Amino acid sequence: MTTLEFKDVTKRYRIRGTGDFLALDKVNFTLTSGKTIALVGQSGSGKSTIAKILTQLERATSGEVLLDGVAIPRRGRALRKYRQQVRMVFQDPFASLNPYHTIRHHIERPLLLDKVVPKDQVEDEVFRLLERVRLEPNDVIDRRPHELSGGQRQRVAIARALASRPSLLIADEPVSMLDVSIRLGVLNLLADLQRENNLGVLYITHDLATARHFSDEIMVLNHGVVVERGNADDVILNPQNAYTRQLRDASPNPDKHFAAPGTTSPRS
């Protein structure tokens, strides 16, 4: 069981001329393995800043980030060890894979760098990882990213993130660049992997509907402040905070649009 704790994390960006920009204001939350938390909010609300701090691409201005009670190491081998535990899947699978390299290379790298398995087993492990993301290894392993569809590419990115056997996965808008008909497939894959590996997942999104269905808890961020947090269904169906309500009401919701008062949705 791995626990990642955000304690009073504040992040200020220095902006020349206009003074500081407060991106996160005393954010507290805990991400544990086996749970999915969705992080929702408008653009500029600080969602990605949280992801950046979690992966130590940025440092918090104040506050603590603790992995199993230990502060995130700042550099060196310890930091790499931390990053092995906490992996990220990026939004754009077209940009997050290197066009020069084969799929094999992409997945081998973390295996070799982090010495996850002995060298002679790397090949097998690549096959195994590709199978886990429901790709046919023989079809894709020697291809380059441009030969794959967006959905396949995102699956490769997920396989790469899983290569170092992390306990926590941060998925920053993992499906927003994908075609609508394959989005649910990728989200279901993430949900399956989360269960199989007992992963803790931070699902960053602006899509409240998928946030509700694919996570245990929802955390709503507004201007760097967590305004509401709770059980996924509760937050959407019965929001306590005015901003959450505003966000929910602005989201397209044909069920409500077409439902006569008192009837339920014909779609299930």
Added chain:
Amino acid sequence: MTHDKNQERIVTSDNLLTVSNFSVMYDVDPPVEAVRDVSITLKRGEILGLAGESGCGKTTLAYGIQRLLKPPAVITQGSAIFHDKGGEDIDLNSLDDQQMRAFRWDKASMVFQGAMNALNPVVNIGKQLGDVFTTHRPEMNKAQRTEESGRLLEIVGVGRDRLRAFPHELSGGMRQRVMIAMALALKPQLMIMDEPTTALDVLVQREILQQISDLRKEFGFSVIFITHDLPLLLEISDRIAVMRQGKVVEINTAEQIYHHAEHEYTRKLLASFPSLTGERGDFVRGKSSPTETGA
């Protein structure tokens, strides 16, 4: 929620645009039939949603109607007839370049995909809006152009004081509004909007949609609204055409599409969007039985 169900019907019975048997091919090797035998009529004042996934031909169709396609795209068959307010029927295939240039923007304007990034970064907003008038209304003088540009910015809620602002000084939502203002400039009868709100977050999206809806009431133009976001289309459109592999597989009122989608693909597309407040569908595999609260 802001959408009003008792929205007075502003859709009229006379046609604005008749597209018949329209086909577009990309003449590459092997040739790609991007749009195949599409026939659509658009009523005056109507919002027609064009839904489909990437590569289904929805943008190609919109470009084809406006004849904005460049080689290797070829319109292989079909026609698009624009029924002008004055009673004249304009066959868009028969116009020469000069006539087409005059037609575009004046009678039918377009908000392009990613339009907010299409503004010239080194020219201020007022000048860019003014260019529309310089081209299409050469009789206007500079003061009139500025006045009119300012008025447009007020209509879309950006404000006249932003005339001298440069694109980088505006947020994405404001830049998108500027593009809509530009598309409104000549009071066109048809506005084609290609994913106008896709890059924006939901609150800004909702504001802009509301604005489009209000403006339509005020000016009575028709809209072809292209997006992959079917739930959104269901809320704002009068009718929806669902495209797949270049064909319109189903076209019907939003309500019919929602309640009684006939084509299997339409149903699949609908099922790709989890319901925000409805019950959990079976698209979420393996979740333990959900605890439904309230609603």
